Amino acid sequence: MSAPGQAPSAGYAAVFVHEDVPTAEVDRLEALHRPLADSVRDLVDATIRTTVEDEEVRAVRAEVDALVARLRARQLDGPAGVRYNAEGRTWSWGNAVVGERNAVAPPLEVVRDPDGLVHADTVLGAAYEGPPGMVHGGVGALLLDHVMGVAASAHQRVTLTGTLTMRYVRSTPLGPVRVEARIEREEGRKVFVVATLGDPDGVTVEADGVFIVPRWAV
Numbered sequence: 001m002s003a004p005g006q007a008p009s010a011g012y013a014a015v016f017v018h019e020d021v022p023t024a025e026v027d028r029l030e031a032l033h034r035p036l037a038d039s040v041r042d043l044v045d046a047t048i049r050t051t052v053e054d055e056e057v058r059a060v061r062a063e064v065d066a067l068v069a070r071l072r073a074r075q076l077d078g079p080a081g082v083r084y085n086a087e088g089r090t091w092s093w094g095n096a097v098v099g100e101r102n103a104v105a106p107p108l109e110v111v112r113d114p115d116g117l118v119h120a121d122t123v124l125g126a127a128y129e130g131p132p133g134m135v136h137g138g139v140g141a142l143l144l145d146h147v148m149g150v151a152a153s154a155h156q157r158v159t160l161t162g163t164l165t166m167r168y169v170r171s172t173p174l175g176p177v178r179v180e181a182r183i184e185r186e187e188g189r190k191v192f193v194v195a196t197l198g199d200p201d202g203v204t205v206e207a208d209g210v211f212i213v214p215r216w217a218v
């Protein structure tokens, strides 16, 4: 989450957990667990779509329950949180949008261009449906909020969403989507961000938001 080599600020450290794990080990764990999250995403999609016989559904459920028990044999208590090491590497296994181990999160790679535009592409499937064949409005807001937050933070400060306004211009079909966000202006601790969500035919949702550098992070 922070720029490589950049240590989080004191305010950040108060709520985010320092862990003495070398970057190479974090990278190894990420490479190990990402494919598991991908497989679980597949499982979610298959669970929605399957038309197999009742007995097969029951049998699969028993196997899935057994797999869950194996993973729970050793686990962390509470939320995964955001952790960072002395080298400034941060990781957030559970984040709802970009958690590397979170199968609920669409696999979103957020890219920051040198000119300040932040963008992300992903493909939203059956698990993100709202109106038939369309992306759930809350899912669109989720993606926008995250990418706008990344833009507001500029990879150098903590910002929290204060106010988010969305205009749903037309429905977003399930499939490939793109989110784009940039800082419009700043006033003191308030960062005003504008953004869009779109499909290959253009913009489907326009958003603007006020992100606040919290008092405690100054």
Ligand SMILES: CCCCCCCCCCCCCCCC(=O)SCCNC(=O)CCNC(=O)[C@H](O)C(C)(C)COP(=O)(O)OP(=O)(O)OC[C@H]1O[C@@H](n2cnc3c(N)ncnc32)[C@H](O)[C@@H]1OP(=O)(O)O
Residues within 6 Å of the ligand: 001, 002, 003, 006, 007, 008, 009, 012, 145, 146, 147, 148, 149, 150, 153, 155, 156, 157, 158, 159, 160, 161, 162, 163, 188, 189, 190, 210, 212, 213, 214, 215, 216
């Ligand atoms: C080294 C580190 C690298 C880090 C690199 C990280 C990169 C990683 C990116 C991750 C991206 C995640 C993106 C998801 C982001 C969430 O999902 S955040 C979760 C959702 N948001 C929240 O939970 C926020 C809850 N609210 C709060 O915590 C507090 O109300 C706030 C928003 C921090 C404000 O509290 P405060 O700091 O005490 O603010 P306060 O002094 O009252 O007001 C300051 C100014 O802001 C205005 N304001 C206050 N609240 C609001 C509001 N809600 N709306 C509009 N304006 C407001 C005030 O009017 C005031 O304006 P001025 O008088 O200065 O003109």
